[in-house]
Amino acid sequence: MQQSNNKKVLLIGPPNVGKSVIFNKLTGLNVAMANYSGTTVDYKKGQVNYNNINYDLIDVPGTYTLDATNEAEQVAVDMLSEGADLVITVLDGNNLESSLYLLLQVLERNLPTIAVLNRVDLLEDKGYEVAHEKLSHEIGIDIIKTVAVSGEGIDPLKEKIKEKLLNDQTKKDINRDMKADWFEAERLNLEYLNKKNSTYDRDKDTLGDKLSRPWPGIPLAIIILGLIFGIVVGIGMGMRQYLLLPFFRGIIFPFIYSAVEAIIPPGVIRNILIGEYGFFIKGLEWPFALVFPYVVSFYTALSILEDSGYLPRLGVLLDGLFKKVGLTGGNIIPLLLGYGCAIPGIAATRALPTKKERVTVSTLICLAVPCISQTGALISLLAEQSITVMILVFAVSFLALIVAAIIMDKTIEGKNELTIVEIPPLLWPGPGVIAKKIWLRVKMYISNGALVMIYAIAGASILFELGILEYLGQIFQPIVQNWLQLPAEASAPLLLGIVRRELAVLPLLEMGLNSVQLFVGAVVALFYVPCIAVLAMLAREFNLKLATKVLVLTVGISFLLGGIFARIGNLILMF
Ligand SMILES: Nc1nc2c(ncn2[C@@H]2O[C@H](COP(=O)(O)OP(=O)(O)OP(=O)(O)O)[C@@H](O)[C@H]2O)c(=O)[nH]1
Ligand SMILES: [Mg+2]
8 A cells, every 4th residue: 555644534433324425525435335334344545635634534444342343343443553643433323322432432542533423314303412512522522513425514524624633732631531431421322412302203213123023024025135136137137138239239249240350351360359259249248238237237226225224124134044054144244245246245244243254154155146247147048048947046056055054054163143233224325325336336347347357258269269268178078078068168168267257157158058058057157166356355355275165165066066967957858
């Protein structure tokens, strides 16, 4: 990271109070925000330049106390121990007492501190207000009221930060008699949190309660998740079928074909560009017509889910069910993120309380949670030819998750801790925030995912035209043809699949497979190597040993199951 002499300002606070929203407003950057605890699992740094004053603002993972209980919280404690020119403690208007405890702990560190009282809109909705001026007076630091999502209070906050950074010598007298204990926090809470009126919007909360109780929570969850799945697949397929494929195949490709044919004589070069793996063709069709629509539809749904506050409730609801297989309800968020991309999924495990849970959930994501790119590819491969095969593939993936979770629970040492899932209020996601989140993720897909895919396709087209793919196919013959009973060309997806998960699927599209082969190809792809970037992430987050284990495990299970299914499938076909 670049070293700078800028002043350092930390944003500290309990999870889910809006630190990242404030960070984004102050820096103009876009870091991930979501309505559940543990969104920010590593610190994020951004530079602020405000009225000629420069400083580095650091968005710290949320923590309830300075006695860290997970890795994300430890980051927060470490950041504070390194010192800062100013600490901004963000208090949750909606959950003042626990925020106050953290504030008291921060004040013990004797760093220049101000507080932000955020989410006051939620507090006011409940008919409460905080006498923040009196509170400020008692503890001896400035407190600024904000509604970060609407931008209210952000300008005064900018001014206050500037003022503090310019006169850091003249620290106000923090009340040194304050003790950081829960009694003190409770006393302050009782004293300064006042009921204003009683037009408390109870409906919102009771709906929230209902969602996390088995009845009617479970039927509602089935409806909500079913609906979301339908919308994701429906919108994805619709966009692909009626918008993107006609656009590429009807307009762009004919143009490319005629242009290339006019300029480049028949031969290897022309084939590399527009032949079987022609990367002008596949390099556009695969990332942008087949996968892109699902990336958009999935992240639209996920962003709305994230900000609604539903996910932690789903976690509570599923806790009992998850416990049966050795997981906890809190694992739902990393797993769900994994259905988008394994990397944020694994990152989100940092907020889990034990190493065992981190390893288990990360391994599950690598093994049997297809990322959205791969899901899009699987749908492209299967949906049109056989819905039954598609349903079977997803059923196999669920089954594998359950079995693998049980096995890991039995074999990995350690215990799963009872997690207390913080339940945020239900919120109507703001369209602006949602749009921003979708855009961020789509941008990420284009700059990372699609680009890597295009490189890989370019590589493949060269290897194919030079006959190297065919040669490699011969080496893989025992596995691909004899064991998996797939055509020889199916060694290509196995090679490409190491680079990106959907590339283990997409080449199968052109091979005219029968339904058993489709199923086998899809299952092999599903369990196969979780893509190079994910292995690197595992090595970084845990160690090389785990990355190697996951590699061996995924390839092993993928081939083992593939071969078994090929035999069972052919037996069934015979009758
Ligand atoms: N109603 C309301 N919602 C807010 C406000 N500020 C933030 N939010 C919402 O609160 C949720 C949490 O915001 P984040 O910025 O992700 O919270 P965070 O403190 O960074 O959370 P962690 O990274 O998990 O520690 C999001 O859904 C925001 O849209 C506010 O002032 N009012
Ligand atoms: Mg955050």
